[in-house]
Amino acid sequence: MTRPDLLSDWTITPVWWVVMAVTTALYLVGVRRAARQSPSGWPIHRTLSWFGAMVVLVVAINSGVAMYSHHLFWVHMLVHLMLIMVIPLLLVVAQPIRLGLDTLGPTGAARLRGFMTHRVTRFFTSPAFSVPLYAAVLVGTHLTGFQQAMSENMWIHETESVVYLVSGYLLLLPTIGGEFSGHDLSHPVRFVTLLISMGPDTLVGVILMLTDRPLAPAYGDSRMGWGPSALADQNIAGAIMWFGGDGLMMLLLVLVAGQWIRAETNPDPDRPRRQSWLDSARRSATMGDDGEADDIDSDEAALAAYNARLAQMYDEPNPRRH
Secondary structure (H helix, E strand, C coil): CCCCCCCCCCCCCHHHHHHHHHHHHHHHHHHHHHHHHCCCCCCHHHHHHHHHHHHHHHHHHCCHHHHHCCCCHHHHHHHHHHHHHHHHHHHHHHCHHHHHHHHCHHHHHHHHHHHHHCHHHHHHCCHHHHHHHHHHHHHHHHCCCHHHHHHHCHHHHHHHHHHHHHHHHHHHCCCCCCCCCCCCCCHHHHHHHHHHHHHHHHHHHHHHHHCCCCCCCHHHHCCCCCCCCHHHHHHHHHHHHHHHHHHHHHHHHHHHHHHHHHHHHCCCCCCCCCCCHHHHHHHHHHHCCCCCCCCCCCCHHHHHHHHHHHHHHHHCCCHHHC
């Protein structure tokens, strides 16, 4: 095939367009209801994030970039990063679930909350499921014959796009931002979850860079004298996955670290304070196992208990003194 044109060669995907149109309409209805219920309305940055996700999705599946992705492995890798990281991140920041909880009314909100907190839903949105799924999707679609089969069957290509969106969204839903997910993961757990998820990005990228034979020769066979060789194309794709995937994940780690720092320096008074293991060990050592859960310096009762515990420790027999 001759080289596609970025500006004129666009694809038509009616199913995707219907899904985007319906979900966007529902989102805007929720935004309008939120504006009626509260003077401040729905935060504008969340609405912009939703439309940003729709724009990136159109670029990934309809634009000239999508056309190039059928013939260049490295462009296909860029599309993969859009689908599995960029679009899910924008959707999580847009917080459509929380918008539904705020605008569906008591009955609708109760049903949505019940669905999100159901044990089956909580399992699929937990890191115990989403991290292995994320790893399996990356490894299974890049280091096997999947890419070759996808190049020969369009329905596999469509399935791949859905799988990437779902796996990325499930990974980021409970770890990024304040979207309602049915979980209340601590910031250390969020940070470690994303840190572990960098492993598949690195593994896939390094293997694609070092492999000495094309894993999906269909990309090179589809081009007629333009673009890099099939092996060079694959090596570039590996570099994009390694540096681009890990780079995006590093940005997410910085984001979570910033949220962690803000939560420690400006705790939410409406949420119970998480006690660190150091505070717990100090309380146990100085006040005993029956000590109150509050900090030892928080009030007079805790201070009195602290002094009593020290006096008890001093009066206990010491073998060394005998």
